[in-house]
Amino acid sequence: MIQKKICMLGTFAVGKTSLVSRFVKSLFSDKYLSSVGVKVDKKVVAVGQEQVNLLLWDIYGEDDFQKIRPSYLRGSAGYVLVVDGTRRETLEKGIILQNKTEELIGKVPFVLVVNKVDLVEKWELDDSAIAALGKRGWPAFKTSAKTGEGVENAFLTLAGKILEPSS
Amino acid sequence: MDESAEKGNGSEGAKSPPAAPDPLGELRRLLFVAEEAQVSRIQERLDDPEIHAEDVSRVLPEAMVLRAAKDDALTQVLQPTVEEAIVTSVRRNPQVLVDALFPVMGPAIRKAISSALASMVESFSETLEHSFSVQGVRWRIEAWRTGKPLAEVILLRTLVYRVEQVFLIHRESGLLLQHVSATAAGVQDADMVSGMLTAIRDFVHDSFGGKEGDSLDTFQVGERSVWIEQGPHATLAAVIRGTAPRELRTVLTEAIELIHLEQADALQKFAGDATPFERSRPILEACLKAQRQQKAERVPGERRRRAVRVLRAALGVLVVGLALWAFFAARRNRRWEAYLGRLASEPGVVVTAEGRSGGKYFVAGLRDPLAADPVAMLDGSGFSRGDVESDWKPYQALTPELIAARARYLLEAPDTVKLAARDGALVATGSAPNRWIEEARSRSRLIVGISRYDDRALTDADSTKLDGFRQRIEGRVILFALGSAELSPAEVIRIREIAADLKQLSRLTTRVGRTARLEVIGRGDSVGTEDVNLGISRRRADRVVAALRPEEIGGVTLAVTGVGSARPLRAEVTEGDRELNRSVSFRVILADDHEKESVRR
Numbered sequence: 097m098i099q100k101k102i103c104m105l106g107t108f109a110v111g112k113t114s115l116v117s118r119f120v121k122s123l124f125s126d127k128y129l130s131s132v133g134v135k136v137d138k139k140v141v142a143v144g145q146e147q148v149n150l151l152l153w154d155i156y157g158e159d160d161f162q163k164i165r166p167s168y169l170r171g172s173a174g175y176v177l178v179v180d181g182t183r184r185e186t187l188e189k190g191i192i193l194q195n196k197t198e199e200l201i202g203k204v205p206f207v208l209v210v211n212k213v214d215l216v217e218k219w220e221l222d223d224s225a226i227a228a229l230g231k232r233g234w235p236a237f238k239t240s241a242k243t244g245e246g247v248e249n250a251f252l253t254l255a256g257k258i259l260e261p262s263s
Numbered sequence: 264m265d266e267s268a269e270k271g272n273g274s275e276g277a278k279s280p281p282a283a284p285d286p287l288g289e290l291r292r293l294l295f296v297a298e299e300a301q302v303s304r305i306q307e308r309l310d311d312p313e314i315h316a317e318d319v320s321r322v323l324p325e326a327m328v329l330r331a332a333k334d335d336a337l338t339q340v341l342q343p344t345v346e347e348a349i350v351t352s353v354r355r356n357p358q359v360l361v362d363a364l365f366p367v368m369g370p371a372i373r374k375a376i377s378s379a380l381a382s383m384v385e386s387f388s389e390t391l392e393h394s395f396s397v398q399g400v401r402w403r404i405e406a407w408r409t410g411k412p413l414a415e416v417i418l419l420r421t422l423v424y425r426v427e428q429v430f431l432i433h434r435e436s437g438l439l440l441q442h443v444s445a446t447a448a449g450v451q452d453a454d455m456v457s458g459m460l461t462a463i464r465d466f467v468h469d470s471f472g473g474k475e476g477d478s479l480d481t482f483q484v485g486e487r488s489v490w491i492e493q494g495p496h497a498t499l500a501a502v503i504r505g506t507a508p509r510e511l512r513t514v515l516t517e518a519i520e521l522i523h524l525e526q527a528d529a530l531q532k533f534a535g536d537a538t539p540f541e542r543s544r545p546i547l548e549a550c551l552k553a554q555r556q557q558k559a560e561r562v563p564g565e566r567r568r569r570a571v572r573v574l575r576a577a578l579g580v581l582v583v584g585l586a587l588w589a590f591f592a593a594r595r596n597r598r599w600e601a602y603l604g605r606l607a608s609e610p611g612v613v614v615t616a617e618g619r620s621g622g623k624y625f626v627a628g629l630r631d632p633l634a635a636d637p638v639a640m641l642d643g644s645g646f647s648r649g650d651v652e653s654d655w656k657p658y659q660a661l662t663p664e665l666i667a668a669r670a671r672y673l674l675e676a677p678d679t680v681k682l683a684a685r686d687g688a689l690v691a692t693g694s695a696p697n698r699w700i701e702e703a704r705s706r707s708r709l710i711v712g713i714s715r716y717d718d719r720a721l722t723d724a725d726s727t728k729l730d731g732f733r734q735r736i737e738g739r740v741i742l743f744a745l746g747s748a749e750l751s752p753a754e755v756i757r758i759r760e761i762a763a764d765l766k767q768l769s770r771l772t773t774r775v776g777r778t779a780r781l782e783v784i785g786r787g788d789s790v791g792t793e794d795v796n797l798g799i800s801r802r803r804a805d806r807v808v809a810a811l812r813p814e815e816i817g818g819v820t821l822a823v824t825g826v827g828s829a830r831p832l833r834a835e836v837t838e839g840d841r842e843l844n845r846s847v848s849f850r851v852i853l854a855d856d857h858e859k860e861s862v863r864r
Contacts, residue, residue, distance in 0.1 A: 097537075098535040098536050099438045099439065099454060099535045099536075099537060100438075100535050101436040101437060101438055101458070133466055134462040134465075134466065135459070135462075136437070136455050136458030136459045136462055137455060138452070138454060138455050149454060151437070151438060151454060151455065151458045153437075153458065153462065165465065165466075165469045167465035167468065167469055168462070168465065170435055170436070171433070171434075171435035171436025171437060171438070172436065173436070173534075173535065
């Protein structure tokens with residue numbers, strides 16, 4: 097089985113951990129996040145005939161990207177950029193995060209996940225902003241860690257992009 | 264070519280210009296005139312080594328890459344040349360290689376030294392740690408008990424460990440390359456554990472370690488520890504239960520080195536497919552297996568040794584206990600025999616039954632009330648009075664000792680009298696007052712066990728005293744001057760002494776029922792006529808009697824005579840003899856009733 101290291105990226109309180117903890121196989125408790133700063137979980141997805149074992153590195157959310165350690169990103173085959181639909185600034189910081197990450201580990205596949213779609217009435221992000229990102233080649237997904245909406249699709253798409261021979 | 268072709272043309276043209284003598288050759292010439300020139304140029308190049316070398320140099324690197332990808336023939340071919348080149352280079356000028364290797368050698372040596380130091384410190388701290396723990400104390404006791412050095416005991420004990428799992432982890436991504444486990448548990452989710460191990464190492468490195476190359480090599484989780492061995496592309500992590508010896512570090516180092524050697528290519532190209540690392544399984548399993556065997560070998564032997572030690576200790580305690588019990592039992596028996604022996608030799612004591620019952624000694628028998636007390640005899644025998652059950656019945660013993668003792672008791676014999684029973688007779692010796700002697704004679708008939716009383720060797724103490732006084736009085740002589748009946752002051756003092764003795768004599772005779780008579784005899788020397796001498800001797804005697812004050816001496820009858828010179832105290836030869844005869848002397852006569860007088864005198 098193919099294994100891939102995936103990083104969960106996103107600023108504070110965007111719901112990275114909720115996404116991971118509810119929809120993946122978990123071995124370690126969440127307390128590792130605050131103590132070690134990272135937690136590794138597993139998500140198995142099927143791409144065509146192939147099973148892919150995604151090892152998700154969930155990094156403890158911090159507003160200041162400068163503090164994220166390069167060692168966490170090293171060896172990643174792709175990443176999930178999580179933003180909070182109810183807070184516009186998370187997208188802005190997300191874009192900065194994406195740039196920094198690309199600087200550190202080069203161009204690798206990623207997906208943008210706009211979380212908290214269950215609170216859509218409180219959203220500060222409108223569809224046009226997301227669509228604009230889509231035009232830049234950012235595959236964006238609206239998800240809800242609460243209902244599970246869009247989560248599978250996001251991971252599946254990322255796995256597919258990673259396995260594309262040309263990527 | 265062109266030339267030869269032209270020559271050919273010329274010659275052929277000369278020989279047979281009009282007709283075509285060789286049409287085929289002509290055709291060939293016409294057809295390949297251009298190529299012929301090319302071929303000759305190629306020939307030229309092939310023959311020219313300079314041009315050839317230039318051509319090869321253009322393709323050599325690509326050719327080497329192609330060949331190296333196909334097989335390792337190039338390496339094999341180059342190896343001796345390269346080696347020789349290095350040897351030659353060093354021989355010629357070592358500095359070149361030294362300069363080239365310097366940046367590599369420094370860190371390599373440092374790493375070797377620091378890893379050697381680290382394993383030494385590891386074993387040191389292990390020893391220290393165990394020195395101050397409860398277990399450490401136990402081991403110290405064991406070392407003391409078995410006489411082994413402490414270090415050896417610790418070594419024996421620390422060998423109890425097992426490598427439970429070994430992870431081979433891709434260094435960069437933290438992805439799991441291979442995993443082996445000694446137990447069924449923990450096999451699942453090894454991929455997540457692998458990621459987490461990497462994350463934690465990164466975290467520690469980022470937080471505490473500074474330099475590149477510093478990394479977390481060991482960490483402890485409860486009784487398990489994780490030992491990490493880092494290679495350039497992959498990391499080996501061994502999960503160990505218990506305390507492993509530092510030799511394990513070498514095993515791990517060699518394993519990661521071997522994997523890098525065998526699978527360098529696969530490691531470099533790794534992109535998530537762990538299948539090629541199936542090959543490394545035996546190497547990882549060797550890390551598990553070797554350590555498990557050690558443990559399996561050790562435990563039963565140790566158990567057996569411990570069992571033998573426990574058994575030996577128990578036997579020791581038993582033997583010592585038995586020896587102590589035997590010693591004390593023997594001592595008690597010896598003391599008991601000694602006590603019985605003393606009872607047997609004790610007059611008036613007869614043992615009729617003795618023995619042990621209910622852990623207590625008992626003795627029963629007969630005892631004369633006058634015999635020694637057997638219960639009191641327990642004191643100093645090694646037993647306390649409470650240790651022995653005693654039952655003594657009174658009786659009268661007829662042994663000589665007891666007869667004598669009873670006689671003494673019944674006769675109330677004074678200490679100056681010794682009594683002994685001999686052949687049915689009671690023999691009294693020593694001295695006793697006259698009155699006791701009289702009473703004993705009559706009372707001895709009542710004593711059981713004697714038929715005769717013999718007090719011939721018993722002295723009458725009163726008679727002895729009376730004799731003493733008598734001799735003292737009779738030993739004194741009162742002297743007078745020539746022709747005088749007057750007393751000198753010295754003689755008066757002597758008379759008073761006589762008077763004092765007389766008083767005591769008188770008291771004693773009264774007590775023992777006897778009477779005493781004092782004869783006072785006056786004398787004169789042979790000088791002068793007998794009439795005169797008689798007269799003066801009588802006067803002298805009277806004078807002494809008067810000085811004795813007879814009224815103060817009751818109970819003693821006085822008889823006064825004057826014998827002149829008829830019975831001189833000494834035959835007169837010298838003047839001294841005569842002086843002695845001018846004197847008064849005394850004689851004491853003691854009288855009892857006649858019977859007694861006849862018996863004693």
